[in-house]
Amino acid sequence: MAKYQAYLIDLDGTMYRGNAPIPEAADFIRSLQSESIPFRFVTNNSSRTRYKTMEKLKENGIQAEESHILTPSIIAADYIKSQQEDARVFKIGEHGVEEALHSRGLKITEESPDYVLVGIDRHVTYHKLKEACLHIQKGAQFIATNPDLRVPTEEGFVPGNGAYVELIRHVTKTEPIVVGKPDSLMIELALDELNLPHRDVIMVGDNYDTDIMAGIEAGIDTLHVETGVTSRDDLKKVSIQPTYSVKSLADWKQF
Amino acid sequence: MAKYQAYLIDLDGTMYRGNAPIPEAADFIRSLQSESIPFRFVTNNSSRTRYKTMEKLKENGIQAEESHILTPSIIAADYIKSQQEDARVFKIGEHGVEEALHSRGLKITEESPDYVLVGIDRHVTYHKLKEACLHIQKGAQFIATNPDLRVPTEEGFVPGNGAYVELIRHVTKTEPIVVGKPDSLMIELALDELNLPHRDVIMVGDNYDTDIMAGIEAGIDTLHVETGVTSRDDLKKVSIQPTYSVKSLADWKQF
Numbered sequence: 001m002a003k004y005q006a007y008l009i010d011l012d013g014t015m016y017r018g019n020a021p022i023p024e025a026a027d028f029i030r031s032l033q034s035e036s037i038p039f040r041f042v043t044n045n046s047s048r049t050r051y052k053t054m055e056k057l058k059e060n061g062i063q064a065e066e067s068h069i070l071t072p073s074i075i076a077a078d079y080i081k082s083q084q085e086d087a088r089v090f091k092i093g094e095h096g097v098e099e100a101l102h103s104r105g106l107k108i109t110e111e112s113p114d115y116v117l118v119g120i121d122r123h124v125t126y127h128k129l130k131e132a133c134l135h136i137q138k139g140a141q142f143i144a145t146n147p148d149l150r151v152p153t154e155e156g157f158v159p160g161n162g163a164y165v166e167l168i169r170h171v172t173k174t175e176p177i178v179v180g181k182p183d184s185l186m187i188e189l190a191l192d193e194l195n196l197p198h199r200d201v202i203m204v205g206d207n208y209d210t211d212i213m214a215g216i217e218a219g220i221d222t223l224h225v226e227t228g229v230t231s232r233d234d235l236k237k238v239s240i241q242p243t244y245s246v247k248s249l250a251d252w253k254q255f
Numbered sequence: 256m257a258k259y260q261a262y263l264i265d266l267d268g269t270m271y272r273g274n275a276p277i278p279e280a281a282d283f284i285r286s287l288q289s290e291s292i293p294f295r296f297v298t299n300n301s302s303r304t305r306y307k308t309m310e311k312l313k314e315n316g317i318q319a320e321e322s323h324i325l326t327p328s329i330i331a332a333d334y335i336k337s338q339q340e341d342a343r344v345f346k347i348g349e350h351g352v353e354e355a356l357h358s359r360g361l362k363i364t365e366e367s368p369d370y371v372l373v374g375i376d377r378h379v380t381y382h383k384l385k386e387a388c389l390h391i392q393k394g395a396q397f398i399a400t401n402p403d404l405r406v407p408t409e410e411g412f413v414p415g416n417g418a419y420v421e422l423i424r425h426v427t428k429t430e431p432i433v434v435g436k437p438d439s440l441m442i443e444l445a446l447d448e449l450n451l452p453h454r455d456v457i458m459v460g461d462n463y464d465t466d467i468m469a470g471i472e473a474g475i476d477t478l479h480v481e482t483g484v485t486s487r488d489d490l491k492k493v494s495i496q497p498t499y500s501v502k503s504l505a506d507w508k509q510f
Contacts, residue, residue, distance in 0.1 A: 137411040150426040156392040167418040172404040
């Protein structure tokens with residue numbers, strides 16, 4: 001069995017489950033830290049800022065540096081900045097999207113935007129969605145933080161950002177650029193930053209369709225954990241298997 | 256060329272175009288009336304009540320009886336009533352949906368509904384959509400007034416009810432019962448009411464995907480008018496043609 005020089009790690013379902021800690025996950029991170037193995041957190045959550053994510057990890061017994069957390073809001077803002085230094089952005093999204101745009105010096109506007117950036121927004125209105133659709137039809141670039149159609153909660157599945165992205169796609173007949181997993185963009189950026197060969201890095205996550213697929217897309221090994229969305233039974237239905245699958249991170253000993 | 260005993264007629268794009276009258280349409284209705292040929296209006300608009308629709312027709316020079324206007328809100332309420340006399344309904348929708356449910360004595364509720372009825376709602380919130388999704392996952396029947404993904408306006412396309420229906424379908428993985436065109440339910444009900452053989456009734460509308468398809472589905476002849484969504488060029492791309500296609504209703508002389 002291979003050993004890895006670095007780990008890319010999903011958050012919800014892997015490091016914690018909603019508001020419940022996963023103790024094996026905190027132990028796993030401590031093992032990485034004691035062996036000085038570098039890691040990056042790679043999340044599809046666009047609503048939380050990196051600072052808030054760091055605090056949430058801390059509540060779950062996990063110490064992390066803000067700069068080691070990759071969110072699709074930050075990556076989207078970086079992408080926009082790289083395309084157009086002084087871009088004007090119409091945004092649907094919460095604090096994570098807002099802070100990401102501000103941190104990159106991008107102007108948030110309601111009028112004549114160059115880009116429409118869509119992240120989850122639990123206060124979104126018909127008016128806001130309509131405006132996004134009209135801006136895209138007038139030529140603004142359509143960017144989505146992540147494609148998750150639905151999000152599991154204690155009460156059942158609730159609408160995810162992907163469901164709104166689909167809505168805008170249907171109205172505008174325009175395909176978005178999607179930043180989050182299973183797109184491999186965040187993984188590629190993390191690999192660049194770590195400056196290690198693909199074979200030495202592994203992606204860890206609970207969700208086959210996003211985490212594992214993003215790893216497969218990027219051409220790196222993958223480790224599935226059963227603490228979240230995808231069960232071992234679900235894995236029987238997919239053709240490309242993850243490199244490894246464990247019940248919990250307590251079963252992973254290859255440090 | 257056949258003569259018809261009765262006409263089923265679409266509204267927006269056929270009898271008026273947004274806020275602009277179509278004079279040929281008013282002349283057409285006067286011709287039907289002077290020949291005592293019965294007709295019914297069949298619309299996918301769920302937000303407007305039948306009374307308000309009657310008033311809008313009047314503003315456009317068209318006299319109509321309220322009982323001759325079929326809306327998907329009324330048909331949805333009738334359907335629910337026929338399935339469960341004392342049904343409790345969670346609704347997304349505007350005045351048309353609300354009035355339809357009240358007129359059929361159905362209880363509108365936020366808690367433990369038997370049905371979730373989704374019509375266009377230009378004040379819909381994330382919370383409301385989330386609640387609809389959770390009720391459907393708990394077993395409430397999912398009914399949609401109409402499947403229109405997008406609505407043309409002077410500014411561009413804006414979200415239609417179908418875009419929200421798709422959103423809920425993605426989150427709940429549940430297929431809705433859809434009342435409006437191109438489903439033939441409203442046509443069938445109008446035919447029942449008119450009590451005429453299918454061959455004697457024709458469906459008139461501007462939108463191939465909804466009006467003409469609903470007529471084809473119901474097995475009646477169809478008359479396409481170029482005053483709305485579908486152009487003559489668009490018709491070249493479809494395999495099943497409408498029975499007739501005219502530039503405007505001024506070109507229809509078979510009374």
